[in-house]
Amino acid sequence: MPENLFKINAKEYILPGTRACQGCGLSLAYRYALKALRENTIVTLPACCLCVLHGIYPSTPVLIPALNNSFASTAASASGLVAGLQALNRTDITVMAIAGDGGTFDMGIQALSGAAERGTDFIYVCYDNEGYMNTGTQRSSATPLGALTTTTPIATKQQHKKDFLKIMEAHDIAYLATASPSYPIDLYDKFVKAKKIKGTRYIHLYIPCPPGWVYPPKDTVKMGRLAVETGIAPLFEIENGRFRFTGRSKSIAERGNRLPVINYLEKQGRFKKMNIEQLHQVQHWVDGKWQEYQRRSQE
């Protein structure tokens, strides 16, 4: 819908020449997130792919102020920024903490849980590329079952992905949403909405990763679409406890044309060792989650 494209802030906050990998899904998502949040924003981030995207001192392609922090401390850093800005009467600034799945599901969970419980007024973004991609594709608790990683190099990951959205929802936060760089308008709208809401807001980005997932860089948008179309990465938002499918997931839920997960899995080298039983397990797992979301969307 072209009219939707026109509403997107034309200003760019990331100049050409980032150090991200070719075909990086995070670059796309971050570009639209910053367009939605605009100038009056401070970002805090741990050591992660985004830290690489931000460049090597003394140059950076990013025009938004950003603070690098240690790995476990992203959400605590946001708490400090919010408290400091509050103390200095700078309450007009949006604070965005952004970390990968390793820095969120694993090492950052304590600080994030603490900040969310305190109702800290900030946006937390998890960009989930399903592994420790910056350090060379090691397994995280966000890695899906059956995926090869450099620390599950032969047997593949034996456990399902941690349902982190449930954990965040259990904190009764102000706003929770999922988004994909393959659907930039849906993503943009969610950041615009999140910016206006007070309290802790959590946005989960499903980020396809060419080197980590083992597919050609040109297919990033396609891979993100397949993740949504198979129900592996449903697009939704939860506001005041009310669940709502959005964008492509909404139409899939209405039309019932969700694709089988094999369409997504078969295109990625990381699943090449997956056996038929694991394939069924993943399909069963995704079906269960999807049905739960569908039930909630009808409540």
Add this chain to the structure above:
Amino acid sequence: MSNVQIMTGNQAAAIGAKLSGVQVVAAYPITPQSQLAEILSQYIEGGELKAEYVRVEGEHSALTVCISASTVGARVFTATSANGLLYMHEQLHWAAGSRLPIVMCCVNRGVGAPWTIFNDQQDSISQRDTGWIQIYCRNNQEILDTIIQSYRIAEEVYAPIMVCYDGFVLSHTMMPVDIPDPEKVREFLPPYQAHTILSPEDPRTLNAVLFPWRRANSEGVLCDGYMEMRYKLQAALERSPAVIQETSRRFAEVFGRDHGGLSWGYRMEDAELIMTGMGSLASEATQAADILRDEGIKAGVVGIRVFRPFPAKNLKETFRGAKGIVIFEKGISYGYEGALSSDLKAAFYGSENQAPVHNYIAGLGGRDVKARELADAARASWAEMQTGIVEKPTTWLNCYTG
């Protein structure tokens, strides 16, 4: 006009932070620091102190909150003890590397395992190499005054400061403390004006990744590499003894109290046997000096206030007349000796002062050390030194060693 009240060390610290006009406090409770975290929350909730209090979920986050709040230009405060300090370790380096003027109290306590809640100084001594200035206090008045001084020092040299005081021995012991006039404190310590703040008005990426070498910016100007930045931290700490001394002198002018700057002395005029240590143990040694003086031994005490940066130059001068040195420490570098002992001996290297040095480890995990016991140890060492025993293995005082 003085305003003397009877209070614990933790109360004195809380008042010190309040008078310093801290704007963000982040703390997580741990014995024996807890009372300090509680009093500050009372000040803030009761409106006595206009500040944000972040009740964090752990010490790693406590210091992270301080780091980030300081980055946007707020004056920040936190406090911890023992394992809480160890849990912060990563962020101690981060705070110093970020060159932020954070002030933190370490209410000294022994570290686990096995558990102890009682006092020694292993916690802060173990953080020696993190780039923080460490100041050890000997009484509750000094705690209050040192916090105020520390903000002035930290904000001048851009290095964080750990104000250390002994758990229970000071933190929970009532002493008379003269509370300085808030107006005078504001004059002595004006509001914090950061030279760099993270702000949308001047967007920067702070603490970005660096390559090993210096690198040109978009205008072709060569900028610091990692090593240059680290050198600047070292240079700031090397510069800080002069700032600490000047701040101490200025504080004495305004408030009439001088805690000694880098170190303090007791009965040092003609002292031949010098006992030394940090915090309340050094304070205790002053009574031991009195006992030894009564026996005709020319004993004195040097209390080392600033452990990092190590004031080697100053101490070389202070110990010039020593004929024997006895060091009491509430911590040890396991596998060698007390850290203060190593540092002090290294300070004398190549100098004329080659007095024998005996090292005693005392009071670990809160084990009581009486002045009489310090005097006994020093007397025994003095006798040994007369017979030519220059060095001897580190002695564990009041400890059953089998």
